[in-house]
Amino acid sequence: MDRLRFKLEKRLTPSPVMVFIIPLVSVLLALLLGAIFLSLTGQKPLAVYTIMFTDSLGSKYGFTETIVKAIPLALTALGVALAFKMKLWNIGAEGQLYMGAMGASWLPLTYPTLPIYFMLPGMVVLGMMAGGLWALLTAIPRAIWKVNEIITTLMLNYVAILWVDYLVFGPWRDPKGSNFPISAPFPEAARLPELFNSRIHAGLFFAIALAVILAIIFKYSRWGYSINVIGSSERAAGYAGMNIKRNILLVMFLSGAISGLAGMAEVSGIIGKLQHGISPGYGYTAIIVAWLSKLNPLAILIVSVLFGALQVGGYAVQVEGVPAAVATMLQGTILFFVLGGEVLTNYRVRLVSRNGEERK
């Protein structure tokens, strides 16, 4: 009697169909798993999902809120993707976002009367510099002594978040703010213009422009080619005469600067002041977004909207008594299924009998 079993066989080339199908199926499977979980907790999954998605994508308000969340996600994910492309595992986007927010806030808090054409560009530059230099702190030991950047970037997240806390609890606290840990409100000149009569702000253009620029760099530029070589094999890059140390410093700086820009856009476009807890973890979710997008900048824009919608939907279902953590759970399970599904991109499943004869 033959026993049938499955066998994985490596594909000659990754299946192009699977590249598209897997993320889709992964999302569906994640929803299914989430549904089981929801029904176990006594909810009606279908009703919860309907609320999640109609509220986040179905109404004008919901959709614009989704975009509002997608902007910092996209920016930090782009920053992360740039570093990941060179196999620099920068997981410090959260901290770089906070430092960017701080750098950008310094200008309106110190010189509140600057005109808008100095104020906004100045905030962009300072925010990016702050985020970039913060990332550079980890790049220098990485380049010179090969200190593992995963640990250093992660650790500096806590430092950055606490440093911003120190500022808003201490020296930068608004004297008129009745002791809340918030800075003085920014002047109008320090606010990014809002679009479409909603909370969507000009940070959207930053995200789109950067995605396009990075896509072009990755695909068509000499520098993008070098990043790719260094990321694929440092030894081959050295052999080809590429300056690996300089590229580590440069890429890490730019990666941090882009996340810093996300911080600037948040304080200038949404909050209008520096305060405790400006990000609900955009810099961490960005890692998932970048990975799901396979580091493709244009895909990052789309995936960010999806994850923005999940977040908004999560807030929406709270009204129904469902915890907002449903969104976080779905984010996690989607990544889980995508990673699992990657096996199918690179391997083909065959059914064979025990004595090796092939069935299908």
Place this chain on the structure above:
Amino acid sequence: MVEKIEHLEMCGITKRFPGVLSNNKVNIHIKTGEVLAILGENGAGKTTLMNILYGLYQPESGKILLNGKHVSINSPREAIALGIGMVHQHFMLVPTLTVCENVILGLSKSFLVDLKTAAQKIKEITDTYGLAINPDAFVWQLSVGEQQRVEIIKALYRGANLLILDEPTAVLTPQESNELIQLLRNMAAQGNSIILISHKLHEVMALSDRVTVLRDGEVCADVLTRETTQEALAQLMVGRKMAPCKREGTFSPGQTVLELQDVFAHGDKGTEALAGVSLTIREGEILGIAGVSGNGQKELAEVIAGLRHLSQGKITLNGKESTKMSPARIIQQGLGYIPEDRLHVGSIPSFNIWENLILKDHNHPPFAKHTFLKKKAIMAHSASLVATYGVKTPNLETATGRLSGGNIQRVILAREITRSPVALVAAYPTRGLDIGATEYLHSKLLEARKNGIGVLLISEDLEELLSLCDNIAVLYEGSVMKVMPVEATNERILGLLMAGIAEET
């Protein structure tokens, strides 16, 4: 105790991989005490066939008969239980464990490990076959040849009496190869069967009793070793007559293109790897570096390419001192370099062919302008290189790692030679390549010589050095023992110098 393998037969084995028919109705057989060599070029299906025997792959059709009985082997575990052992080309040892721990790895079924009994049993095995290994040594302390012996012990410990060895001498020095051949002969004489996978003719001749030749997945000959010759086997294997490359024309070197003066450098472990090396290479000259690998060859190539710092000494490349130049400047100054590790240094396996071809030129016209790559110029250039150098590939977008070793080397060679360097360093350029690819590489090196390039050829294949080089230097423990014109030397002289024995004159 497992039943002793008296006779083993594989009949009508067919195995297909996506896009290739790797084995087509292959028949082989072997009996106890026999050494069977499976000979064939890279990609002929030798390794696939052995992986089927070892239970790693399942054939689409065909059967395996052991002592006349039909057996099915679905995993290496089942193969081992039948008494079949395999020593892979790449060792599967844990460097931080001792020999003894490595041998029993995965065997112990109880919670506690009885190292003492294991060590005793290992000692019995090593005594029987004259394998000198200390069971308490850590694997990282062992030389490559010793590590291979640990792999053999591993197989014997598990009760193997049919041993499969995949390209066993590919990683060994000539001396170690000879020792291995002795050892395997001895093992066969004591009633074990050995299957040897190889494309090296001289070791097949020295070791085997019978040769089965595979070509394109099919058996094309099955002959007794004593009734055949190297030439006949080569012809069977490649399917055409071979014309060995020979240096021709008179040796008329031009100006010095690369000069090392009293170069010292440290190796990766911080010990002195080069101790006062002085060499001169002129236009149109092939200078060979002979020596057992690990005597400073790797470091020699790297200091010339600027990838390793000199602690002392001076290097002059194309008339300019290059001692302190960056690798990028040295490339511009006219150095071509075929590195020892063609898969991780010389090319990037996940990159496609055109991406690998512009590895060193992606910053210059015509392949780049301002910030951007010029895809059209790159593709045209790549297409012509692939055609000129006969790289066998479906297209230019194919990942280089999917090509055979010989074709990857052609890609690297194409890139390095068309950059028209003044000097070319080639480190073990034919290591692991089959006859056809080796022949091609030799002809290209000779062509480079004819075109006035100064070539530094590092090799451990004495035959190769003697047929290609104008001058040969022997490297021993980081110093040059002697530089001699090729006419004034032979294998015996080189062998002595390689062992560090200076000739008495």
